[in-house]
Amino acid sequence: MAKLIQTLGIASCLGGPMRTCGYAAELLRDEFARQSSTQTGLQLQWHMLYPEKTGTKEARLAHLYQKTSQFTRYWTENHHLFLVIGGDHSCALGTWSGVLQALPHSSELGLIWLDAHMDANTFATTPSGNIHGMPVAALLGKADERLGTIYPACCFIQPENLLMIGIRSYEAGEYALLKQANVKIVFADQISDFSQTLLAAVEQLSRTCKIIGISLDLDLIDPEDAPGVETPVLGGIKTAALLEALTLVKHHSKFCGLEISEFNPESDRHAKTLLLMKSIVETFYAD
Numbered sequence: 001m002a003k004l005i006q007t008l009g010i011a012s013c014l015g016g017p018m019r020t021c022g023y024a025a026e027l028l029r030d031e032f033a034r035q036s037s038t039q040t041g042l043q044l045q046w047h048m049l050y051p052e053k054t055g056t057k058e059a060r061l062a063h064l065y066q067k068t069s070q071f072t073r074y075w076t077e078n079h080h081l082f083l084v085i086g087g088d089h090s091c092a093l094g095t096w097s098g099v100l101q102a103l104p105h106s107s108e109l110g111l112i113w114l115d116a117h118m119d120a121n122t123f124a125t126t127p128s129g130n131i132h133g134m135p136v137a138a139l140l141g142k143a144d145e146r147l148g149t150i151y152p153a154c155c156f157i158q159p160e161n162l163l164m165i166g167i168r169s170y171e172a173g174e175y176a177l178l179k180q181a182n183v184k185i186v187f188a189d190q191i192s193d194f195s196q197t198l199l200a201a202v203e204q205l206s207r208t209c210k211i212i213g214i215s216l217d218l219d220l221i222d223p224e225d226a227p228g229v230e231t232p233v234l235g236g237i238k239t240a241a242l243l244e245a246l247t248l249v250k251h252h253s254k255f256c257g258l259e260i261s262e263f264n265p266e267s268d269r270h271a272k273t274l275l276l277m278k279s280i281v282e283t284f285y286a287d
């Protein structure tokens, strides 16, 4: 029987520089619809969220991510493994605040951040003004006033429970914020065996955390393998290495869910990145 996965699509690109990553969830949903659930072994139960049409960017994102958090909170409380398909990576503000709200203590969540970027800027340090470069600052409780209007002030991830892997592009301000908080960062050039790196991260977090989540920005992957992303960075993890690593860790009982973000169909080539996103989902969730 196909495994049922609660899936949330967030059709928004408000936090990024491009205009098309809001289509990621619909495109992935259509791609899955080409096959039967018996073929994929998965039945994705889709829920879609769309931003409001009016209001400031911050107000629209705050509203969207408040709704996002209601889904992930409910799924975490009820032990339903979930999948979130963002738009841009600011979706992490909604996904993980919801998970944190479901827990008696915020220290119960361990988060693995797979990304080329740190995404730990604030409005004070951002070079671009793009909110997809800021979610980690807010998740750690380091938001400035303007960023704080998007993120609920109730729940923050403990810095020792956040592991960042694959980083190869960052600014001084965000690096200083993470260093000061003592967040562990594994830079892309420190990785020789991605499977071992991911396995070690899962093992480390599972020692102290009750549940573990993964936030994956597709720009973690080498742009040769995943050209369809908003902000590609040379180098990165090869597709084969990522899929192998996910196969190794997927059966860990503490996973609450996976979030995938930053698919930009406009720069994709022959649907390579779209199909890769589908493979990631199948690899992580199918038995």
Ligand SMILES: NC(=[NH2+])NCCC[C@H](N)C(=O)O
Pocket: 088, 089, 090, 117, 119, 121, 126, 127, 128, 129, 130, 132, 133, 134, 169, 170, 171, 217, 219, 230, 231, 262
């Ligand atoms: N989720 C992403 N793709 N983030 C890219 C961020 C790029 C840059 N550090 C910025 O803050 O603008």
